[in-house]
Amino acid sequence: MHLTLKRTTFTSESTIGQLSIDGQFECYVLEDVVRKPSTTKVYGKTAIPAGTYPVTITHSNRFGRLMPLLGGVPGFAGIRIHSGNTAADTEGCLLVGTTQARDFVGNSRTAYARLYMKIKAAIDRGNQVTISIS
Structure with a gap:
């Protein structure tokens, strides 16, 4: 499974893609x-x-549950995909949502649950999961 993140909107507060x-x-x-x-x-x-980074699912001590983790990110550690709405909710991680506005993504828990299930199913089938960010 291959995820592609195309960054489209750049502000002084956040990046949306x-x-x-x-x-x-x-x-x-x-x-x-x-x-x-x-x-x-x-x-x-x-x-x-x-x-391009590998995506695995590992236990997050911070969140206390299994979550997607991006591996091999130069200069960063613990980069996860998780729910949240604004840059205040992240420290370098990717926040997902079904809607977007300036410096905001909405319906984040719904988007996260759907994406997590797809990533987990792919990994459970033995597929490699990667994400390319541009």
Whole structure:
């Protein structure tokens, strides 16, 4: 299974993009601000670098449950896909929602539950899951 996140909207508060699964639109994603590679990373307020990353499901100590985890993100650790609405709800993670507005994604729990089930089913079938971010 391959997830593709195309970043589309950049503000001083957040970055919003569209997530697709194997070419089919799935949901919107809100992240922290994308910063130029030459600038300093601001802890908890910087989007992860563009690239392709493996996705696994592991236990999150912070959230106390199994959640999708992006592996091998340069300069970052513990990057998860989870629910939330604004940049205040993330420290570099990907927040999913079925609606979007300026610096906001909505119906996040619904979008997360649907996406988690699809990722888990793919992993349970033995499929590799990856995400490409651009």
